[in-house]
Amino acid sequence: MxxxxxxxxxxxxxxxxxxxxxxxQSVFSALLSVxxxxxxxxxxxxxxxxxxxxxxxxxxxxxxxxxxxxYGLLQPIADGLKALTKEDVxxxxxxxxxxxxxxxxxxxxxFLALAVVPVGRNMTALDMDAGVLFxxxxxxxxxxxxxxxxxxxxxxxxxxxxxxxxAQMISYEVPLILSAVTVIMAAGSLSAVKIVEAQAGYxxxxxxxxxxxxxxxxxxxxxxxxxxxxxxxxxxxxxxxESELVAGYYTEYSGFKFALFFLGEYLGLFAVSxxxxxxxxxxxxAPLAALGWVPSxxxxxxxxxALIAVxxxxxxxxxxxxxxxxxxxxxxxxxxxxxxxxxxxxxWRFMSAGLARWAICFGLVAAAYWLxxxxxxxGKQLAKRVYRYAD
Amino acid sequence: MTASFAIIAALTLASAVxxxxxxxxxxxxxxxxxxxxxxxxxxxxxxxxxxxxxxxxIYIGAVAIxxxxxxLLTRGSEPPRQxxxxxxxxxxxxxxxxxxxxxxxxxxxxxxxxREMRPLPEATVRQIGEQLMNKYVLPLEVIGLLLTxxxxxxxxxxMHEKEGK
Numbered sequence: 001m002x003x004x005x006x007x008x009x010x011x012x013x014x015x016x017x018x019x020x021x022x023x024x025q026s027v028f029s030a031l032l033s034v035x036x037x038x039x040x041x042x043x044x045x046x047x048x049x050x051x052x053x054x055x056x057x058x059x060x061x062x063x064x065x066x067x068x069x070x071y072g073l074l075q076p077i078a079d080g081l082k083a084l085t086k087e088d089v090x091x092x093x094x095x096x097x098x099x100x101x102x103x104x105x106x107x108x109x110x111f112l113a114l115a116v117v118p119v120g121r122n123m124t125a126l127d128m129d130a131g132v133l134f135x136x137x138x139x140x141x142x143x144x145x146x147x148x149x150x151x152x153x154x155x156x157x158x159x160x161x162x163x164x165x166x167a168q169m170i171s172y173e174v175p176l177i178l179s180a181v182t183v184i185m186a187a188g189s190l191s192a193v194k195i196v197e198a199q200a201g202y203x204x205x206x207x208x209x210x211x212x213x214x215x216x217x218x219x220x221x222x223x224x225x226x227x228x229x230x231x232x233x234x235x236x237x238x239x240x241x242e243s244e245l246v247a248g249y250y251t252e253y254s255g256f257k258f259a260l261f262f263l264g265e266y267l268g269l270f271a272v273s274x275x276x277x278x279x280x281x282x283x284x285x286a287p288l289a290a291l292g293w294v295p296s297x298x299x300x301x302x303x304x305x306a307l308i309a310v311x312x313x314x315x316x317x318x319x320x321x322x323x324x325x326x327x328x329x330x331x332x333x334x335x336x337x338x339x340x341x342x343x344x345x346x347x348w349r350f351m352s353a354g355l356a357r358w359a360i361c362f363g364l365v366a367a368a369y370w371l372x373x374x375x376x377x378x379g380k381q382l383a384k385r386v387y388r389y390a391d
Numbered sequence: 392m393t394a395s396f397a398i399i400a401a402l403t404l405a406s407a408v409x410x411x412x413x414x415x416x417x418x419x420x421x422x423x424x425x426x427x428x429x430x431x432x433x434x435x436x437x438x439x440x441x442x443x444x445x446x447x448x449i450y451i452g453a454v455a456i457x458x459x460x461x462x463l464l465t466r467g468s469e470p471p472r473q474x475x476x477x478x479x480x481x482x483x484x485x486x487x488x489x490x491x492x493x494x495x496x497x498x499x500x501x502x503x504x505x506r507e508m509r510p511l512p513e514a515t516v517r518q519i520g521e522q523l524m525n526k527y528v529l530p531l532e533v534i535g536l537l538l539t540x541x542x543x544x545x546x547x548x549x550m551h552e553k554e555g556k
Contacts, residue, residue, distance in 0.1 A: 098421065129516040130440050137444040140452025144424060147459050151417055163463060166456060173452075174542075190516055331546050339539065 006295045009036070010122050033125040037114055044304075045266045046076035052312050059316035083259035091154060091252050098152035103257045106145035106264035110271055113138040117274035118196050120284045120297030131192035132184060135275055136177060139230070142268060143169045146239070146249050149261070153252035161248025164323065165239030168229055171330040172236075176226035176272075178338035179219040182345035183210055183279040192275075196283030205289065209282035214362035215345040218369075220280040222338055224307075227272040229330070231265060233311060235318040238326060273307040274300075333372055340368040396436060403429030416462050424455045441516045 004011070013032050020028045050065065050072065057064025065072035090099060113135050115126040128134060143166050150162020184190060187198040201208050210216035229236040240248030250261045277283060281303050284296035321329070344364050351357040406425035413419050427450040434443035477483065523531050 098418075128440065130444055133441070133444045133448070133516075137447040137452070140448055143456050144451065147456070148421070151463075159463075166460065170453075170456065190520075331549060335542065335546060339543075 006121055006297075008295070009120070009297065033115070034111075037111065037125055040119075041111075041114055041267055041270055042263070044270060044301075045263055046080070048266055048270075048308055049079065049262075050075050051308070052315075055309070055312040056316045059313070080259070083256050086255035088255040088257065089252075093154040094252065095152035095154070098148050099252075100257075102145050102148035102152060103253070103260035103264065105148060106142055107260055107267065109138040109141035110264050110267040113271040114267065114274065116192050117271065117278055118193050118283055119274070119300045120295070123284075123297060124193050127193050128191065130190045132180060132190045132195070132275070132279075135192075135271070136173075136180075139173075139268075139271075142264070145264070149253065150249035153249070155252050157245045157247075158249050158251045161239045161245045161251070164245075165232060165249055168232070168236065168239060168326060168330075171327060172226045172229035172334075175222050175330060175334035175338045176230060178335065178342065179222040179226065180275075180279055182215050182219045182342055185342070185345050186210060186213075186216075186349065192278050192283075196278055196285070199282040200285060202289045207282055207285060207287055209280065209285070211280040211282075213348060214358060214365050215341050215348055216280055218337065218341045218365045219345075220276065222334055222341065223276050223280065224310075226330075226334065227269075227276060228311065228314065229326075230272060231269045233265075233269065234315040235320050236326060237320060238323060269308070269311065270304065273304055273311075276307065277303045328376075332376055336372055337368060341365065396433075399429055399432050399436065403433070417459070420455060420458050420462065423458070424451050427451050427455065441519050 013029065013036075016032060017025050017029050053075070054064040054072070065075040068074040068078045090096060116124065116128065116131040116135050118124040118127075124131075126134070146165045146169070147162050150158045150160075150165070153159075183195060187195040189195060189198070199207070199209050206212060211220045232239050239245075240250070245251070250258060253261060277300065284300040286292050286294060286296075286299050344361050347364070348357060348361050351360070403426055406422045406429060410419045410422035410426060413422060427446065431443045431446040431450075434446060
């Protein structure tokens with residue numbers, strides 16, 4: 001019974017594939033996986049837009065959408081219909097072809113990246129040796145899409161937004177990859193499936209997830225901060241900061257193309273959160289051995305929704321950074337921290353297990369954090385801000 | 392030669408030609424990216440997963456974006472008014488054709504063409520990793536150290552805030 005529920009989607013797929021004649025089976029199987037990914041994550045996208053608006057509403061002391069359907073649950077459908085029926089406006093001077101391709105260049109690679117994330121036991125659409133490398137390679141195309149959108153619109157706000165976005169994405173890709181390197185070192189594999197398998201089992205009641213090691217904790221926090229910046233979310237939403245740049249690189253997009261950008265952004269968030277779960281949060285493993293009977297895919301999506309809740313919470317809470325603060329955080333704090341973290345992860349690998357190892361490694365990470373923070377804050381006079389006209 | 396190879400090769404070549412002959416510099420860069428992607432797909436078709444992904448990650452993710460940045464920062468992206476062809480293009484074409492002819496004649500006359508194809512060695516990512524960690528560990532460490540030093544150096548240069556501002 002336990003195994004049936006856990007493998008229900010895999011069994012369903014094999015059952016469907018058996019209806020197809022022999023030589024088409026592999027193609028049909030691939031098509032089914034693709035359809036499953038597209039449907040699942042597009043539905044999750046619809047759900048997340050609603051949750052985000054609801055959550056932000058609550059944080060800002062209002063109700064959020066509550067008019068369409070019970071509790072506003074049908075709001076995503078109304079949004080989708082609105083996006084579909086809106087007029088598609090293309091600026092007269094725009095570079096029509098590039099303007100048209102840009103949203104596609106964003107959405108397609110993000111779906112590709114989602115294919116390597118293991119969403120459950122035996123549930124990885126594309127299980128390859130270099131899965132994590134594939135993920136980052138697919139992610140490289142999003143910068144391209146942002147540039148194409150910003151440049152082809154022939155709008156100064158779009159171009160400024162694109163410049164900001166590319167600078168930010170390149171900068172934060174370094175700590176993102178460097179913090180993922182620690183896990184690759186520990187697991188000894190680039191395959192997402194192997195990395196999840198390496199985190200199986202429990203030490204007492206504590207799961208063997210990498211986030212519960214000192215370097216894993218530091219790596220996870222660095223990874224999530226870099227992921228927030230990579231997906232251009234608040235507090236790193238300078239590329240589309242609506243109070244400065246109208247809407248950044250997609251100022252000149254309307255109708256369904258805008259919806260595609262929106263979709264791509266959220267799917268990118270899911271993909272990078274999924275990778276974070278795979279690398280640090282034990283993938284589809286249950287947090288307690290006693291909860292092992294719950295299907296593996298349930299755990300993956302629970303963790304994903306929990307991370308999304310954190311993203312919504314952060315967006316509702318933190319103000320936007322300034323451009324120099326943004327770059328300073330990436331290059332002066334996160335990159336050195338990630339490099340120290342790699343050394344600590346190496347040390348962890350060669351020390352014998354025990355409480356002493358945990359204490360020493362945690363001490364090293366904490367010391368690096370403290371020293372870096374101190375040296376960056378040194379010489380800066382931090383006092384209460386005084387407003388001349390606003391008080 | 393399979394159909395997929397023919398399609399990819401044609402696309403790669405066409406985009407490479409377009410990258411040289413389009414008027415707008417940004418279009419050229421975008422076409423260059425298609426060329427890089429085509430090369431990456433060719434590597435993947437040959438079973439070289441690691442090289443293929445590294446090609447995408449480095450050439451599309453870093454090199455092409457760097458070129459884009461350079462174009463945006465240095466001059467307007469308006470297309471030039473005069474012809475983009477050099478005045479001496481006839482000479483250029485002549486030299487290119489001569490070099491191409493010489494090289495292909497040399498290759499066709501060499502023994503490499505007639506030699507029997509050995510069975511392709513399996514080059515999985517695991518094997519590349521093991522080779523890098525065992526046989527080539529010293530060069531890898533040296534390169535790693537050099538790149539890390541360059542990274543830290545760049546950060547230190549940026550960290551130094553200007554005095555008297």
